[in-house]
Amino acid sequence: MSELVKNVLLVVTADPRVSGRAAEAIRIAAGIGGWEKVAVKLCLCGEARRVLAETTDDLINGDVCESYLPLLLESEKKVHVLTVEDESGVLFPNVTMVTVSQLAAMGRESDSVLRF
Numbered sequence: 001m002s003e004l005v006k007n008v009l010l011v012v013t014a015d016p017r018v019s020g021r022a023a024e025a026i027r028i029a030a031g032i033g034g035w036e037k038v039a040v041k042l043c044l045c046g047e048a049r050r051v052l053a054e055t056t057d058d059l060i061n062g063d064v065c066e067s068y069l070p071l072l073l074e075s076e077k078k079v080h081v082l083t084v085e086d087e088s089g090v091l092f093p094n095v096t097m098v099t100v101s102q103l104a105a106m107g108r109e110s111d112s113v114l115r116f
Helices: 021-033 046-052 062-073 100-109
Strands: 006-012 038-044 079-082 095-098 112-115
Touching: 006 021, 006 100, 021 038, 021 046, 021 062, 038 046, 038 100, 046 062, 046 079, 062 079, 079 100, 095 100
Parallel strands: 006 038, 006 112, 038 079, 079 095
Antiparallel strands: none
């Protein structure tokens, strides 16, 4: 008998320069994603996208981001970035740009949505 996989969406809006909430969301996403009983998606919105920068020295708990974010980036379709209308392009391999309506649909399809 196969076990039901839960879908969890973590939406990060916190500015990682002033709050450790973004790093904590990344740590949690990487941790529960390893269970293989939870399908995790992480969406970075606004200033939270700074965790994708080449250097995280100016971020609170930037070392946590550097340690755990690669685990999420190894898997396709786990990391998303909310776009503004005039944005396009690829930020990183395995990072998907999503619109507000796509983010809303991801939320509806999820069993749990956590906001950081």
